[in-house]
Amino acid sequence: MSSSGKSPLSRCSPTAVRAVIHAPVMVREVVAVLVTRADGRYVDGTVGDGGHAQAILDATQSSSQLLGLDRDPEALRAAGEALATYGERVHLVQSDFANLADVLPQLGWERVDGILLDLGLRSSALDDAQRGFSFQLDGPLDMRFDPWEGTPARELLRRINPSRLEQLLAAGTTRASPRAIARAILAWRRQERLERTSDLVACLRRGLGRRATPKLLSSVFAAVRMEVNRELAGLDRALATMPEILGTGGILCVLSYQSQEDRRIKQLRRTPFRDPRTGERFRLIPLEKRPQQALPEEVRRNRRARSARLRAFQRVPETPAS
Numbered sequence: 001m002s003s004s005g006k007s008p009l010s011r012c013s014p015t016a017v018r019a020v021i022h023a024p025v026m027v028r029e030v031v032a033v034l035v036t037r038a039d040g041r042y043v044d045g046t047v048g049d050g051g052h053a054q055a056i057l058d059a060t061q062s063s064s065q066l067l068g069l070d071r072d073p074e075a076l077r078a079a080g081e082a083l084a085t086y087g088e089r090v091h092l093v094q095s096d097f098a099n100l101a102d103v104l105p106q107l108g109w110e111r112v113d114g115i116l117l118d119l120g121l122r123s124s125a126l127d128d129a130q131r132g133f134s135f136q137l138d139g140p141l142d143m144r145f146d147p148w149e150g151t152p153a154r155e156l157l158r159r160i161n162p163s164r165l166e167q168l169l170a171a172g173t174t175r176a177s178p179r180a181i182a183r184a185i186l187a188w189r190r191q192e193r194l195e196r197t198s199d200l201v202a203c204l205r206r207g208l209g210r211r212a213t214p215k216l217l218s219s220v221f222a223a224v225r226m227e228v229n230r231e232l233a234g235l236d237r238a239l240a241t242m243p244e245i246l247g248t249g250g251i252l253c254v255l256s257y258q259s260q261e262d263r264r265i266k267q268l269r270r271t272p273f274r275d276p277r278t279g280e281r282f283r284l285i286p287l288e289k290r291p292q293q294a295l296p297e298e299v300r301r302n303r304r305a306r307s308a309r310l311r312a313f314q315r316v317p318e319t320p321a322s
């Protein structure tokens with residue numbers, strides 16, 4: 001089942017366990033803040049290859065349950081294999097995490113004890129040339145998390161208006177001039193094909209010369225991917241609705257990798273919430289003042305961990321003093 005009603009709600013069948021491909025970031029730290037009840041109900045909104053989900057299941061009793069969501073059907077297949085041994089404790093659904101409230105009734109769940117979001121892309125999708133996420137691999141310029149939904153990057157870049165293009169590049173992780181990058185893309189698309197990842201790389205190299213460093217290419221690809229998948233808009237919707245799904249004392253835990261995302265997550269502590277079902281006023285209290293970061297030894301093992309920021313919040317009733 002997805003929000004668009006495409007894929008069925010599936011329980012893991014007890015088939016062989018496969019090694020997890022994506023090295024999950026800050027697993028120990030995530031489990032330490034997220035798991036408050038050994039028999040709880042947990043949501044992994046970005047289940048990916050199932051690494052964090054596996055750690056949550058291992059840290060809880062056999063009566064705990066986990067709902068794993070992902071927009072990417074390939075991720076759900078990988079998670080299904082990795083989590084097969086947990087059988088009926090695991091439910092996997094193809095859905096945007098922003099639509100969690102629509103998925104829960106299918107399980108008969110109203111509230112959950114913890115929600116995890118590990119934003120962005122799986123390493124295994126980045127390494128698949130056919131998905132078009134990597135500037136280092138030649139493939140179709142696609143970048144959709146769900147290959148059956150939305151507009152591929154090649155079409156988006158062909159049609160997007162110049163000011164929006166500049167805006168999305170400015171909102172991305174790149175520090176190079178968004179105007180110069182936008183000009184390079186606009187000049188290229190007037191004369192050349194923009195079909196493959198190698199076309200976008202050639203376009204940036206032609207327009208920016210030596211400024212087209214691997215760091216710049218990587219950040220432009222990330223900015224385009226975020227626009228293709230409307231990631232910031234989805235995060236905004238999720239952060240507005242997920243707190244209502246937590247039970248009192250429940251935890252929302254988010255791993256983010258870029259400042260646009262972290263800024264939004266940080267704002268949660270200032271937001272007053274009101275439960276639409278009970279009318280209760282409540283807040284999300286940050287468990288730590290500053291975001292946690294990966295230890296140097298993890299960063300040495302896993303480069304993806306270097307930019308990770310972990311923030312966790314607990315739902316507490318509003319008191320006159322809070």
Ligand SMILES: C[S@@+](CC[C@H](N)C(=O)[O-])C[C@H]1O[C@@H](n2cnc3c(N)ncnc32)[C@H](O)[C@@H]1O
Pocket residue numbers: 022023024025045046047048049050051052053069070071072075095096097098118119120121122123145234
């Ligand atoms: C960094 S990976 C998560 C890896 C996972 N924690 C693990 O241990 O393997 C992020 C995953 O979230 C998925 N994703 C990104 N945005 C999403 C969204 N709005 N809703 C659901 N899944 C999303 C991606 O397809 C990707 O598989």
